[in-house]
Each structure stands twice: as C-alpha cells, then as structure tokens.
Amino acid sequence: MGYTPEMKELIKRVEATRPARIERVKQGIQFPKLSLAEAQKRLRTYHPDYKEDGRREFKIGPNKGDGHTYPDEVVDLFEANSRIDPDKVDLSNPDFETDVLIIGGGGAGTTASLFAQQNGMKVIIATKLRHGDANTIMAEGGIQSADSPVDSPYYHYLDIIGGGHFTNKPKLVEAIAKDAPIIIQWLESLGMNFDKTPDGQMRLLAGGGICRKRMHSCGDFTGAEIMRTIRDEARNRRDDITVLEYQPAVEILLDEDGKAAGALLYNMETEEYIVVKSKAVIITTGGCGRLHIQGFATTNHYGATMDGVVMAYRAGVPHCFLYATQYHPTGVAYPEQNVGLLITEKFRTAGAQPVNIDGEEFTFPLEPRDVESSNIIRECMELGKGVPTPVGRIGVWLDSPMIDILKGEGTVERDFPAKFIQFKRYGIDISKEPMLIYPTHHYQNGGVEANEWGETKIPGLFVAGEVLGGVHGENRLMGNSLLDINVFGRRTGMRSAEYVKQGVTIKKLTLDHVRAYQKELKEAGIETDRISPMLLPDYTNPEVRNRQLTARYFGTLR
Amino acid sequence: MTTTVAKDAMRKGDKTIIAEGTRMIPLFIMGKRYYVPETLTIQKAMEYAGYQFIRSCGCRGGICGACATVYRLEGDYKLYSGLACQTVVQPNMYLVQIPFFPANKAIYDIEKLPYDVTAIQTTYPETFRCVQCNACTKVCPMDLQVMDYMAAAIRGDIEAVAEMSRSCVMCGLCTSRCPAETNQYNMAELCRRLYGRYGQKKSQQVAKRVEEIKAGKYDPMIKELQSIPLEELKKRYEEREWEPIISEGWQPKETKYL
Numbered sequence: 001m002g003y004t005p006e007m008k009e010l011i012k013r014v015e016a017t018r019p020a021r022i023e024r025v026k027q028g029i030q031f032p033k034l035s036l037a038e039a040q041k042r043l044r045t046y047h048p049d050y051k052e053d054g055r056r057e058f059k060i061g062p063n064k065g066d067g068h069t070y071p072d073e074v075v076d077l078f079e080a081n082s083r084i085d086p087d088k089v090d091l092s093n094p095d096f097e098t099d100v101l102i103i104g105g106g107g108a109g110t111t112a113s114l115f116a117q118q119n120g121m122k123v124i125i126a127t128k129l130r131h132g133d134a135n136t137i138m139a140e141g142g143i144q145s146a147d148s149p150v151d152s153p154y155y156h157y158l159d160i161i162g163g164g165h166f167t168n169k170p171k172l173v174e175a176i177a178k179d180a181p182i183i184i185q186w187l188e189s190l191g192m193n194f195d196k197t198p199d200g201q202m203r204l205l206a207g208g209g210i211c212r213k214r215m216h217s218c219g220d221f222t223g224a225e226i227m228r229t230i231r232d233e234a235r236n237r238r239d240d241i242t243v244l245e246y247q248p249a250v251e252i253l254l255d256e257d258g259k260a261a262g263a264l265l266y267n268m269e270t271e272e273y274i275v276v277k278s279k280a281v282i283i284t285t286g287g288c289g290r291l292h293i294q295g296f297a298t299t300n301h302y303g304a305t306m307d308g309v310v311m312a313y314r315a316g317v318p319h320c321f322l323y324a325t326q327y328h329p330t331g332v333a334y335p336e337q338n339v340g341l342l343i344t345e346k347f348r349t350a351g352a353q354p355v356n357i358d359g360e361e362f363t364f365p366l367e368p369r370d371v372e373s374s375n376i377i378r379e380c381m382e383l384g385k386g387v388p389t390p391v392g393r394i395g396v397w398l399d400s401p402m403i404d405i406l407k408g409e410g411t412v413e414r415d416f417p418a419k420f421i422q423f424k425r426y427g428i429d430i431s432k433e434p435m436l437i438y439p440t441h442h443y444q445n446g447g448v449e450a451n452e453w454g455e456t457k458i459p460g461l462f463v464a465g466e467v468l469g470g471v472h473g474e475n476r477l478m479g480n481s482l483l484d485i486n487v488f489g490r491r492t493g494m495r496s497a498e499y500v501k502q503g504v505t506i507k508k509l510t511l512d513h514v515r516a517y518q519k520e521l522k523e524a525g526i527e528t529d530r531i532s533p534m535l536l537p538d539y540t541n542p543e544v545r546n547r548q549l550t551a552r553y554f555g556t557l558r
Numbered sequence: 559m560t561t562t563v564a565k566d567a568m569r570k571g572d573k574t575i576i577a578e579g580t581r582m583i584p585l586f587i588m589g590k591r592y593y594v595p596e597t598l599t600i601q602k603a604m605e606y607a608g609y610q611f612i613r614s615c616g617c618r619g620g621i622c623g624a625c626a627t628v629y630r631l632e633g634d635y636k637l638y639s640g641l642a643c644q645t646v647v648q649p650n651m652y653l654v655q656i657p658f659f660p661a662n663k664a665i666y667d668i669e670k671l672p673y674d675v676t677a678i679q680t681t682y683p684e685t686f687r688c689v690q691c692n693a694c695t696k697v698c699p700m701d702l703q704v705m706d707y708m709a710a711a712i713r714g715d716i717e718a719v720a721e722m723s724r725s726c727v728m729c730g731l732c733t734s735r736c737p738a739e740t741n742q743y744n745m746a747e748l749c750r751r752l753y754g755r756y757g758q759k760k761s762q763q764v765a766k767r768v769e770e771i772k773a774g775k776y777d778p779m780i781k782e783l784q785s786i787p788l789e790e791l792k793k794r795y796e797e798r799e800w801e802p803i804i805s806e807g808w809q810p811k812e813t814k815y816l
C-alpha cells in the first residue's frame with residue numbers, strides 16, 4: 001500500500017521544488033490571484049457548469065423556460081414519477097399529528113427543531129438515515145462569523161456576495177452576515193467545543209475568498225462537533241421532539257386551501273407509507289452530491305439526493321441557482337478507496353500549495369472554490385500537467401508537508417487528526433508525502449426559493465439549510481454553510497412557531513398537486529419509468545442487478 | 559495519452575475503478591462466502607457482492623459511525639473491528655455489521671448541571687462500574703483510549719474526557735463490548751458539552767459583537783451595500799484589504815466599517 005513506485009518517483013519532483021517554494025512563502029510571495037475578469041474567463045472555459053453537453057432546460061413546472069440549462073442528472077429527477085399513486089393513499093387517518101414536521105435530521109433540521117420546541121411547538125423530525133447521518137457531520141473546516149475586532153458583518157457581506165458573483169439574494173446574505181455571532185454564542189451556550197485560547201478567544205483562521213480571518217472551528221471535525229452537540233440537545237428534549245429514522249418523506253401534503261399540511265413518509269425497512277399531518281412543514285433535506293453530476297465523485301453523505309427540492313417543486317415551489325454546482329477543488333484522487341472525499345481548505349490556509357506533475361505552482365492557493373477548481377481542471381485536462389493514478393484517474397499534488405516545515409514538525413498530525421488517520425490507514429504519511437487531489441462535487445449552491453425567513457410561496461412551508469437556494473448565489477465560500485444551516489434553522493424554527501401560534505386550521509389533506517404534476521408530465525410528452533425522490537443512490541454491482549430476475553413479487557420475497 | 563484515459567475515468571464518480579489484474583479474494587459476510595476484489599473497502603465490497611445498504615451506511619467517509627463492523631480472520635482467535643467505509647477487505651475475513659447497539663442516553667438540562675464529578679454521577683452512574691478491562695479501547699475503530707477516558711471521568715476530570723474523546727464517532731462498539739454495561743460514548747458527549755459550556759471560557763469578542771448587532775450598529779452599513787450600484791459594489795469587493803496570514807497586531811486602513 002501507499003504510493004506506487006511510479007508515483008514515488010514523481011513525488012521527487014515535488015520535493016525538488018519545495019525548498020524554493022517554502023522560501024517564497026516565507027517572503028510573502030504567492031502565485032498571483034486572478035483578476036475578476038480573468039477569473040470569469042477561466043470559469044467559462046473550464047468550469048463544468050459551463051459545459052454545454054449533458055444539460056437541458058426544464059420542460060415542466062415553475063422553472064419551465066427560465067432561460068437556464070441544468071445538468072441532466074438534475075432534470076431527470078424532475079422528469080420522473082412520484083413513488084406513489086395518490087389514489088391508493090388514505091389521507092383520512094394520519095399516523096402522526098404534530099405542530100411542526102421537519103423533513104431531514106441533519107444540522108438545519110435539528111437546529112430548527114430546537115427553536116420550534118423552545119417556542120412551544122411539538123415537533124417531529126422525519127429523516128432518511130439515522131439522526132445526524134448528514135452532510136453536517138462531515139463538515140471539517142469551520143464556520144464563519146465576523147466577530148474579530150478587525151472584521152465586521154460589512155466585510156462578511158462583501159465576501160459572500162462577491163464569492164457568489166453578485167448573484168446572491170441580498171436579504172439572505174444580510175441574514176447570515178448579521179446572525180452569525182448570535183449563532184456562535186448559541187452554540188457556545190449549548191456546550192459546543194471551539195478551538196480557543198485559554199482566555200476564551202476564538203482561534204480564527206483564514207479561508208478561500210475571505211478578506212479577514214473569520215473561521216471558527218473545532219479541529220478538522222467542526223461539523224461533527226456541531227451535529228453531536230445539537231443532536232444530544234434534541235434528545236434531551238425528547239418529550240417534545242420525536243425523531244423518526246429511516247423514514248424519508250416522499251411527498252409534501254397540502255390541505256384543500258393549499259397550505260402545507262404534512263408529508264407522506266416511506267419506511268424503508270417495512271416498505272410501508274406513513275401519513276404525518278402537521279400545521280407547518282420545514283424541509284431541511286440537504287444537498288445532492290450523490291447524483292454524481294457529470295460523473296464527478298462527491299464529498300457528500302449517502303443520502304444527499306436532492307429530495308427536498310423535488311418534493312417542493314411538485315407542490316409548486318420554484319427553485320433557483322440549481323444551474324450552478326459547487327466542486328470542491330481538493331477531493332481525494334488517490335488512494336482509490338477514498339476517491340472523492342474532502343480535503344479541507346484549511347490545508348491550503350495552513351500553507352499547502354497545489355502543484356503540478358513537475359512540482360510547479362499554477363494557481364493562487366486560495367481562489368474562490370469555483371476558480372480554484374477550474375485552475376486544477378485546466379492544469380490536468382488542457383495543459384497535460386496532471387499526475388495519473390494506477391487506475392487512470394488524474395490529479396495534482398497538494399503539498400501538505402509544507403505545513404510541517406512552515407509551522408513546525410507535528411502540525412499536520414495535530415491540526416488534521418482525522419485526515420491524518422484516514423491516509424495513514426493506506427500507508428501514506430501526509431506530513432511527509434503530498435496528497436493527490438482533483439475537484440469533487442461538494443455543494444448544491446442553489447435550491448428551493450424562499451425569503452429571509454425561509455418562507456416559501458406556500459403558506460406553512462419553510463426551507464432551511466443546503467436545500468435553500470439564494471444565500472450563496474452561484475458559489476458558496478467555505479464556512480458559510482455551517483453558518484447558514486444554523487441561521488435558517490433558527491429562523492424557520494421561530495417563524496414556523498409564530499405561524500402556528502397565530503392559529504392554523506388544517507382542512508382536508510390532499511395529494512392533488514401530485515396528480516396535477518403527473519398530468520403535466522404526460523402533457524409535455526415525458527414518458528418515463530424513472531421515479532423520484534431518489535432517496536438512495538444505487539451502488540449495487542450491476543452484474544448482480546442483472547441477475548435479480550424476479551419477474552413479479554408477491555408476498556414476502558422480492 | 560494518460561489524459562484521455564483519465565477523462566473517461568473522471569466520469570465514473572464514486573464507483574471504484576478496479577485495476578486490471580486485481581486479485582479476487584473470499585470474504586464471508588455473516589458467514590456466507592462471496593468473492594470480491596482485494597482492493598475494496600468492506601463497504602464497497604458488500605455493494606460489489608450485491609448488497610444495497612439501508613443501514614450501516616451514512617457518510618461513507620469515516621466520521622458518522624454508522625458502519626461499525628467486527629470481524630475475525632481465519633485461523634486467528636482475535637476479534638478485530640473497523641469502520642466498513644475505511645477498512646480494506648482481507649482474505650477470509652468473517653464479518654458482521656453492528657448498525658445499532660442499544661445504549662443508555664441520560665436526559666438532562668445542561669444549564670442545571672454542576673461542573674464536577676457529580677454531573678457524571680447523576681446522569682451516567684454506571685460509569686463508576688468500570689472494571690478497567692480495556693475491552694473498549696481494544697475495539698475502538700478510532701484508536702481512542704476509551705478506558706483511560708473512563709478513568710478520567712471517574713476522577714471527575716471533565717476536560718480530560720473531552721480531549722481524549724474528541725474524535726469519537728459514536729459508533730457504539732465500545733458499549734457493545736463492556737462487561738460493566740457502561741455507555742462510554744454518551745457519557746463522553748456529556749463531558750464534551752460540560753467542558754464547552756463551563757470549562758472553556760466564553761468569547762468576550764463574540765458577546766460584544768452580538769450586542770453591537772442587536773443595537774443595530776451594522777444595519778446602515780449593510781443597507782449601504784444593498785443600495786450602491788453594482789459597479790460600486792464590485793469595486794469595493796475588489797479593493798478589500800486582506801488580513802495577512804501572519805497578522806499579529808495588523809490593523810486595516812479602512813476602519814469606518816468595523
């Protein structure tokens with residue numbers, strides 16, 4: 001295990017240029033940043049979003065003819081049938097009734113549950129896997145908040161909106177820039193552990209595209225620390241917060257007036273459908289890495305399949321910015337067992353440089369993510385300066401040993417314990433040998449359209465977290481997602497409680513919107529046996545799938 | 559040449575590409591034999607064998623703790639464990655997954671607990687039944703010194719428990735092996751929260767900024783950004799001053815927006 005002899009030979013070229021690169025870093029000389037205009041050009045030429053093949057327009061629903069094209073993998077989910085036949089579902093006898101139903105037990109959903117509960121609500125969280133099996137628990141780098149004396153929400157706002165190419169929705173940007181310190185203080189009060197100095201000062205770090213040190217963290221598992229803390233708190237409030245695991249939602253329920261009124265859940269183990277009636281619904285289903293857009297590997301968890309956007313769309317809520325997908329510049333390209341997994345941006349903020357097969361720098365290490373990814377793709381695909389792996393993938397080096405040289409022996413192991421172990425298991429010591437990386441699908445960017453309180457156009461239907469579109473416009477910066485899931489979790493938790501308290505009477509439940517959507521599919525001439533939401537990706541060996549020959553299934557065994 | 563091959567490979571997403579000539583090895587999933595390529599992780603090997611996971615699969619990246627797996631190797635009495643998404647298969651591995659193991663979760667109000675050993679005594683009294691057998695440490699897939707953090711808990715050293723359990727993925731393997739029926743990882747979670755809540759000092763700067771925000775200090779500045787023309791906004795973005803990597807004592811020239 002470890003690197004092959006061929007790769008070890010190539011690593012020598014990286015080692016050969018290292019002393020000179022270290023010297024330049026010490027003198028404050030880095031590879032130059034691209035100007036806005038140059039960056040735009042790079043994006044248009046190399047970023048996967050700008051490729052024309054493999055994309056198409058929406059032919060049905062609220063985003064029909066909106067002038068954008070979307071990846072086929074996304075459109076396929078919307079040009080698909082419901083998992084259920086509305087005529088067969090009995091909505092007259094709900095299995096559960098509650099005030100607020102939260103769909104998705106990740107970070108946004110759990111924060112929403114806590115704020116709804118403390119505002120007097122009974123809450124159900126329905127989630128696909130276990131409570132906390134989510135993108136949130138995987139987040140490594142940190143969470144942004146402008147609380148240092150040389151920083152302010154003004155600069156935070158500028159960074160967010162510039163990073164998003166000035167397309168972000170201003171009110172949503174304002175919400176996260178201004179709520180950020182409130183969230184950090186709240187997490188502190190719940191007992192989240194932050195990296196602090198002994199006198200309680202946050203150890204703030206830099207990040208791609210941000211002009212001040214603003215990243216708050218807990219080692220390289222900030223997301224896990226947030227998730228563990230808020231999940232433990234939700235469990236402490238179990239009298240009011242019920243969690244239903246392995247029971248994803250497959251459709252939103254409306255009432256006769258068109259208000260949100262619950263959801264239809266699917267028990268993946270017993271294969272039965274369950275009706276939940278509620279006065280408000282918050283969708284917090286996260287992202288979509290498992291769609292493998294354009295064949296990219298992903299950093300996302302197993303359940304990241306865009307279900308929330310699909311369900312909301314069938315109920316009539318448009319989406320925005322889904323045409324832009326975020327590729328994280330540094331996904332693992334070797335060893336094959338770890339392909340796609342994230343290497344946090346903090347490696348680059350700590351001093352590791354991306355270098356090509358000849359050990360040369362070719363990009364400013366902390367460009368916004370889309371630009372950094374484009375530079376890496378260009379280096380590999382256009383300039384032929386990538387490093388091949390034994391199975392024919394390609395990548396560039398991320399020179400992690402620089403960190404120990406710049407910051408002292410042992411820094412890599414101390415500051416990146418999780419990553420250190422992950423590579424050590426495959427015989428690679430990342431404090432001594434560089435890592436091979438390539439962009440990987442990381443973040444959804446776009447999502448369901450809503451206002452700064454997470455309210456959609458449907459009364460009583462809220463969205464929060466990665467499923468919500470517009471906060472980050474076309475491109476998110478590191479550390480703003482852990483922030484936004486908490487900001488909008490909090491805001492939707494509070495706002496849904498207000499909405500319910502003003503007196504909501506749910507009338508007869510209906511799935512008519514699903515019928516109407518099926519009709520629209522048919523009228524648009526879309527005939528397909530695809531079914532969505534997808535719920536889980538299919539990684540079963542196709543040869544085995546081909547031998548699953550049961551023609552019809554009756555009774556117990558499929 | 560390599561580039562063309564790679565372009566193709568890039569389209570395969572997460573599907574592991576199996577190098578030509580990879581050896582197939584026998585793997586026993588709950589006692590039943592399958593042949594799988596020797597380079598795969600247990601998780602991907604089970605998918606290769608035809609399994610579709612509902613349980614035992616979460617992050618696929620070694621942090622959620624959903625895929626705890628215990629195994630033995632033929633001809634070896636020892637019990638091994640690992641995370642299925644992080645452990646490569648070996649020939650004649652006999653494995654079973656433990657996607658769920660019942661554990662006691664104490665219900666408490668963090669605001670009402672003291673910052674000393676009595677917090678542990680009242681919530682997880684079983685902690686004190688630990689017989690120091692070390693079975694938990696041996697089974698931990700994150701190589702944590704579980705028995706040692708239990709000992710620290712018994713001493714009432716909450717900070718040490720927090721530090722020593724920091725990278726716990728809450729997989730439950732330690733609990734499954736404990737002869738004293740303790741719930742190590744839930745107890746450790748309590749200690750981490752106590753440490754964060756009472757052991758670590760609160761950030762004064764965060765508190766100060768919250769007050770400033772609540773007083774509306776930044777509202778006019780943000781309104782300004784929302785009302786200037788796009789060209790001006792872009793200009794301000796391009797002209798931001800950057801805090802240097804080594805920034806002790808650094809002050810920006812522009813201070814009116816701080």
Ligand SMILES: Cc1cc2nc3c(=O)[nH]c(=O)nc-3n(C[C@H](O)[C@H](O)[C@H](O)COP(=O)(O)OP(=O)(O)OC[C@H]3O[C@@H](n4cnc5c(N)ncnc54)[C@H](O)[C@@H]3O)c2cc1C
Pocket residue numbers: 103104105106107108109126127128129130132133134135136137138139140141142143144222223247248249250284285286287299300301303304305307308342442443464465466467478479480481482483485533535
């Ligand atoms: C590897 C990685 C590293 C990251 N690092 C950072 C970082 O350092 N800083 C940062 O700010 N951001 C980071 N991010 C991004 C950030 O973690 C996520 O965007 C954010 O956590 C999303 O939170 P969420 O609550 O919206 O979604 P999630 O946390 O993904 O939760 C969604 C939940 O909904 C469930 N669900 C899905 N579909 C359904 C359904 N149909 N019914 C019911 N439940 C469903 C899922 O199973 C999941 O539990 C990272 C992301 C990844 C993947």
Ligand code: SF4
Pocket residue numbers: 697698699700701702704725726727728729730731732733742743
């Ligand atoms: S301490 Fe226990 S729960 Fe935590 S990782 Fe180790 S075995 Fe798993």
Ligand code: SF4
Pocket residue numbers: 687688689690691692693694695704705708732735736737738739740742
């Ligand atoms: S397994 Fe239980 S009894 Fe043994 S050392 Fe660990 S906590 Fe103590």
Ligand code: FES
Pocket residue numbers: 614615616617618619620621622623624625641642643644727
């Ligand atoms: S699937 Fe999350 S740790 Fe293995």
